[in-house]
């Protein structure tokens with residue numbers, strides 16, 4: 001997918017300017033945390049399970065090669081083909097090869113952030129295939145020619161009205177007006193049904209790979225994943241190597257955290273396990289099944305200080321609780337992954353040079369880490385990325401040097417106190433009437449949004465030292 | 479212990495507290511530091527103010543300049559090593575010292591950071607949970623007008639400060655806090671964030687201000703000057719007349735002077 005993370009600030013300003021969308025984001029920002037906390041509070045084992053799953057994830061990553069080997073062995077034993085792709089291009093070519101081997105013209109796709117990452121749709125379409133997204137949200141943004149704004153709810157930024165207009169423009173509706181939301185859903189279902197039936201290849205993602213039995217697990221609320229997996233002749237599961245877990249029970253334990261954190265449900269409508277191609281006694285199912293397991297820098301991340309990021313289960317809770325994501329929405333981040341997790345993953349999966357604004361889109365408020373079911377210290381990782389940004393001198397020189405000077409001054413207390421005891425009283429004097437400044441040199445960023453409160457008077461240190469002196473003199477005189 | 483022994487046992491030694499003023503209180507709001515001293519003395523502590531103090535190093539640290547932040551942390555650790563307790567009238571600076579110094583430093587310095595962390599407290603936590611401050615016997619002269627409280631994020635999540643300021647406002651100043659609807663959402667200050675990403679920060683502080691005004695409270699109090707300068711600055715820009723003050727000012731009943739960002 002094309003990346004626009006380098007213009008984050010401009011993207012953000014544009015997003016803030018779109019008042020209708022901004023208002024809808026406010027509503028969602030107030031609502032999403034409530035449904036999550038209701039689900040989590042009603043499930044007393046949440047914190048214990050969070051620690052348990054964390055240990056399991058750490059263990060799986062510590063022994064990633066072993067469990068991937070076991071998964072491959074079991075999956076092949078079940079009749080699957082297992083492929084490993086080093087990067088996005090490799091995944092795309094592998095998938096295209098499989099499609100071409102089966103003379104496929106039509107692909108039905110379930111929701112998959114991994115294939116967003118590799119730009120699979122464009123790649124297949126350029127090769128002449130018709131690719132249809134079948135998750136309702138993904139379908140909507142595909143029709144609109146947009147990208148996902150949320151990792152769980154890709155069309156979160158669109159109102160029912162906008163979706164209606166979209167369908168009016170793209171579907172042959174005749175005189176049907178689709179007045180209610182449910183009409184919009186059945187309209188999409190109708191269109192998608194036909195596509196499920198004509199697709200020769202189905203492509204889905206996975207929430208987990210289970211090493212002990214070679215299955216993949218997928219949760220959806222629409223059941224479209226199962227239709228993609230069972231109706232076409234060929235099934236391709238695209239996911240990344242870090243999704244592997246040792247046992248089936250690990251996957252279901254993770255699920256209990258994932259679903260509550262993502263949508264506030266205790267379970268999604270569909271939880272499916274895919275074992276492999278149709279067996280002789282089966283009445284339906286694909287005749288050929290593939291796993292394409294993408295690395296795309298995951299191995300590098302595994303060996304880096306950002307390893308914990310691989311424990312992310314893609315629930316989207318950090319997005320829903322991030323005040324910056326809520327303010328600007330997902331598109332401002334300019335790539336596939338958004339919000340706090342995206343501000344870490346984007347620099348790691350693309351480059352810090354292109355995306356170093358993202359780790360700065362953080363006030364270290366810590367709300368994301370508080371809710372993250374994978375217990376990832378997101379603000380710390382974001383700060384570490386700012387450390388890299390600073391070390392590589394990617395940040396604006398005036399900030400870098402200004403802060404350096406400030407730090408140096410604070411380490412020379414006599415000089416610092418001498419300077420502040422001149423500047424602060426002067427600033428106080430100029431601001432004494434109103435108590436604040438509407439504009440101030442060197443504080444343009446601050447004063448673009450708010451007035452600058454004037455200092456109360458002399459610095460505390462000045463006043464305190466004078467007070468101590470008076471006391472000393474008082475003692476002498478007595 | 480019999481009566482005789484008791485008579486001769488020395489009176490309990492006062493808690494010796496070093497006040498870490500914070501750079502924002504030093505420069506912008508000295509009354510916060512004076513009010514803190516008064517409250518600590520009221521709680522029976524002996525207060526010193528180490529004179530070579532400046533800043534805890536958050537600006538460098540949060541901007542990713544770990545190298546300079548390490549040097550600042552070492553200065554602060556040396557400066558405060560002798561105190562029994564260190565009290566800080568700011569959740570984010572207290573969190574910097576007690577949570578981030580130990581992760582920032584290694585080896586012997588890390589041990590020293592942990593020692594300092596163990597005796598460093600945010601003001602309201604210290605007053606309520608450690609010093610068990612009691613109201614003055616004389617009835618407080620003026621009753622406070624209605625107060626809303628802004629929870630600073632570092633205090634809330636790194637130090638679990640939630641009940642202490644509310645309890646203290648009730649016990650010492652006789653007011654119940656009016657709660658903000660989105661009390662756990664950041665005000666958009668975030669140190670350099672507010673100047674680096676002003677438009678986003680502006681939207682966040684606007685939401686916070688609206689929330690505070692909607693409580694109907696006359697005063698918005700908080701424990702972190704960063705947040706308070708941010709919110710007060712926005713209130714002045716929009717002409718909202720809610721008063722913004724540090725909780726230390728309210729608890730010590732020293733609030734005749736102008737509120738933050740207000741003229742005389």
Ligand code: SF4
Pocket residue numbers: 261311312313314315316317318319341368371372373374375376378
């Ligand atoms: S980082 Fe945590 S909260 Fe965010 S999507 Fe991943 S698991 Fe969920």
